[in-house]
Amino acid sequence: MEAITAENLTITYEGVPAVEGVTFRLEEGETLLLLGPNGAGKTTLLKTIACFHREYRGKLSVFGVEPCRAREMIGYVPQSHSLNERVPLSALEVVAMGGLYRKGFLHFKIPPEIIEKAEAALEFVGLSEVKDRLFRELSGGQKQRILLARALISNPKLLLLDEPLSALDPSARAEVSNVLGKIKKERGITMIITTHDINPLLEIGERVMLINKRLIAFGKPEDVLKDSIIKSVYGPLARVVPVEGRLFCITGDVHLHHGGGRR
Ligand SMILES: Nc1ncnc2c1ncn2[C@@H]1O[C@H](COP(=O)(O)OP(=O)(O)OP(=O)(O)O)[C@@H](O)[C@H]1O
Ligand SMILES: [Mg+2]
Numbered sequence: 001m002e003a004i005t006a007e008n009l010t011i012t013y014e015g016v017p018a019v020e021g022v023t024f025r026l027e028e029g030e031t032l033l034l035l036g037p038n039g040a041g042k043t044t045l046l047k048t049i050a051c052f053h054r055e056y057r058g059k060l061s062v063f064g065v066e067p068c069r070a071r072e073m074i075g076y077v078p079q080s081h082s083l084n085e086r087v088p089l090s091a092l093e094v095v096a097m098g099g100l101y102r103k104g105f106l107h108f109k110i111p112p113e114i115i116e117k118a119e120a121a122l123e124f125v126g127l128s129e130v131k132d133r134l135f136r137e138l139s140g141g142q143k144q145r146i147l148l149a150r151a152l153i154s155n156p157k158l159l160l161l162d163e164p165l166s167a168l169d170p171s172a173r174a175e176v177s178n179v180l181g182k183i184k185k186e187r188g189i190t191m192i193i194t195t196h197d198i199n200p201l202l203e204i205g206e207r208v209m210l211i212n213k214r215l216i217a218f219g220k221p222e223d224v225l226k227d228s229i230i231k232s233v234y235g236p237l238a239r240v241v242p243v244e245g246r247l248f249c250i251t252g253d254v255h256l257h258h259g260g261g262r263r
Helices: 042-049 091-102 112-124 140-152 170-187 227-234
Strands: 002-013 016-027 031-035 056-062 074-077 158-162 190-195 207-212 214-219 239-243 246-250
Touching (some): 002 042, 002 190, 016 190, 016 207, 042 056, 042 158, 074 140, 207 227, 227 239
Parallel strands (some): 016 214, 031 190, 031 207, 074 158, 158 190
Antiparallel strands (some): 207 214, 239 246
């Protein structure tokens, strides 16, 4: 079954296109790695699929319906997470919030069935032991896994992840990509993952999309990750090299952080 269909999709902010004329189709259970330089429209595309941004034309459907009718099926993990870290929430409370928002109310006392779900989600991401610690005191990789648990507790059919690996050191990157692999293998959830560094995720993505406002390429990793395609977006120094039978993509691209937030 199709998970997402976009046909000639143009997404605008007050009439100005940020994504233009994009067409692609993602099947249920597939993982799409969404690649593109700063300002390419990656976050814009994710937000539109999640119904956080509604100014678009062309066709966009999620499990056969328009995005805003599919909200219940979608989990979203934002780029620079919007939690206010001055509020001293425990890891468990942060995860439980995923279940509370979904029901449209915010309790001061978390209902026991949501605590149970939150504990199961924490176990799934391998963080049961930090459940009572303050979220703001956890490491970057632990925080990202907590945010994954928070998105998982409402049992989404589609998970949208905006740069889940940025701002992490290599070992934290490995931790988080392992959890992403586990979500794919054990839950079969359809995922779209935006990233500036595709290499740690290549094993779990069966589709790759490269955008730069317009669609540059979409398809299997080996069809998209070609020297000529990568160079057309990232310049002459970019290249794709095979390393021990696997592709390794060098774009020279690093994430530029907008405003404050994590580094
Ligand atoms: N709220 C907004 N209002 C107006 N323009 C916006 C808004 N958000 C994004 N844009 C513009 O849309 C374009 C795409 O931005 P977007 O954040 O989707 O890119 P991105 O690929 O996610 O970049 P990055 O890699 O830096 O996260 C940019 O030109 C940006 O300035
Ligand atoms: Mg972005």
